[in-house]
Amino acid sequence: MTSFIHIEFSKEHPGVVRAERFIQTIKAYATYLGQERGISFLLQSAFAAALLVEINEAIDTLSEGHELLAWTVMWLVAFVAIYYFAQAHLVSNLKTKWKNWKQARRISAAENELWSVALSDHRVMADLQSAISRSSDQ
Numbered sequence: 001m002t003s004f005i006h007i008e009f010s011k012e013h014p015g016v017v018r019a020e021r022f023i024q025t026i027k028a029y030a031t032y033l034g035q036e037r038g039i040s041f042l043l044q045s046a047f048a049a050a051l052l053v054e055i056n057e058a059i060d061t062l063s064e065g066h067e068l069l070a071w072t073v074m075w076l077v078a079f080v081a082i083y084y085f086a087q088a089h090l091v092s093n094l095k096t097k098w099k100n101w102k103q104a105r106r107i108s109a110a111e112n113e114l115w116s117v118a119l120s121d122h123r124v125m126a127d128l129q130s131a132i133s134r135s136s137d138q
Contacts, residue, residue: 048081 055077059070118124 048078051081052078 052074055070055074059067059074062070114124114128118128
């Protein structure tokens with residue numbers, strides 16, 4: 001008696017699939033590093049690495065009693081640098097927050113000035129009350 005065996009093999013080799021994904025990842029990183037944020041990230045990382053090298057050099061010159069403290073400070077600086085420099089958009093976020101804060105301060109100052117005028121002028125207060133009632137009706 002004859003039996004047929006149907007074995008379905010994958011049409012793609014798993015190693016080739018992994019290699020293609022790796023190449024796509026490298027291309028994506030190259031594209032990212034070519035952008036302004038990527039360059040900023042590279043510069044910040046280089047600064048952090050240079051700072052750690054300088055701290056390590058300073059540790060080498062210390063006596064044995066202070067090495068543990070120096071190593072602790074070095075790793076504290078390293079972790080702080082990693083925390084802050086890992087966010088490449090930190091500067092742009094700070095700029096945006098600064099602009100928003102300044103605008104909110106200007107609006108608040110204008111509202112305070114208008115309120116002080118309204119307290120001394122009954123016509124302005126009537127206009128404000130009618131505007132408030134119109135906005136609450138909608």
